[in-house]
Amino acid sequence: MENVIELQHVNKAFNGFQMKDLSISVKKGFVTGFIGGNGVGKSTTIKMIMNLLQPDSGTISLFGMDYKKHEKEIKQRIGFVFDDNIFYENITLAEMKQMIKPAYKNWDDAIFKQYVDMFELPLKKNIKTFSKGMMMKASLTMALSHHAELIIMDEPTSGLDPIFRRELLDILHDLMQNGERTIFFSTHITTDLDRIADYITFIHNGQHIFTKEYYKIEEEYAIVKGETNLLDRDTEKEFIAIRKSNHGFEALTTNKKRTEDIFGETVIIEKPTLEDIMLYTKKGRENDVQSRS
């Protein structure tokens, strides 16, 4: 399967934080959700994918090309959507379009108009009067109007009202129908991903934890609940992290089958949410560090 974005062994030390040997690949024709807590390197990764930052070592390639030689070709094929306002404030959307349009070979006015109508965006109003939702819609419209093959979004759903969030996810879903497009977006609202993500890429503290198909995560990972007395040194090793309370324990396993075999009927096994996975992974890593030091 073709990879649209490929990061290989990327290292980057930056403002007192480090990306360590990061290797990520994003497959063509799918939606990949990019998750991780605050300050774990999501934005830095996206900036490196956009060539706003250069890695200290390692390679980054998009569409099989590297930025050093093919910067313009690559950017022609990408649409970026930002959650902040990145447009000039004192001009109208129509004027903004006039400035962006000549940059792209494949600009399509018909599509631009279609989305402007659909999103009910005012063409003649100053951009600084736009609300956050409108800004996001405008940014998306620009990204879609030049037939981008890859759409990269940094936290697109944060700060949007729930109705528009649903609408946005539906729009993204429709965009994926022809199988040629790829969407890569970072988020920490993990419920958004249930609806559209095919793959999940999870990073923590500058390290790649996993990239998995969404349904596989549900098959492999599980939340296990049971009596605390079931835990001993051996069984504890089965879990990424464990939370103990007076009523029993709750833990995350990466191997649902094995856990079922070991504990059988004595525990309750539940489907984990992405939040559970993020939480327990963070906890597990912290414990790791503590036990080693």
Add this chain to the structure above:
Amino acid sequence: MFNLVLKDILLQKKTLMILLPILFFYLFTGASTSYVAIIFCIAIIMNAFALDEKSSINLLLNSLPYTRKEIVSSKYIGAIVFIILVLLTIFIGNWIIHGEIIQWKQLLFTISIVAIFVSLSFPFSYLLKSQYLMIAMGVSFVIYMIIANKFIPDINDRIREAVQTVLSFSNSQQYLLLFLPVVILYSFSWMLSIRIYSKKVF
């Protein structure tokens, strides 16, 4: 890349429309054309620069299919375009109002002064920010005053003399010879800005 220059002109459309009558007003009052031209050129060029300085705008420009080299180059080419626009307006305005044709030597002098200013201020602004430019100018003025008072008391006269000598050159070759260092300075500044901007983090 020329799209970026065009973008700068479009962005300043309104400002230019406001500046135009002011420019003509100055011409009517008979102020020195070189002086007016230098002030207007610098104001317009630095305004175009400042508009693109916000980090969000840098994000936008860098996400569009332009290289950083082109983004910087567009500013240097844009500066030349703005100089030509202002001088052309003043030239025509002066011709209509006073029926005078500005000497090409005077134009060359104006271009040189603006080009030197741009050559110094662009790399500085890329390195820091254009808002610090005023501070830097203030500091350089103080240094200039100290030099003038302590070391070379007649520095003002000397500069005035030098300008007069330059303007009184009769030979056009001499003029071009003086213009050459300006071109070299401008090109050097251009390269330097590309280097600085390429390493910037947004």
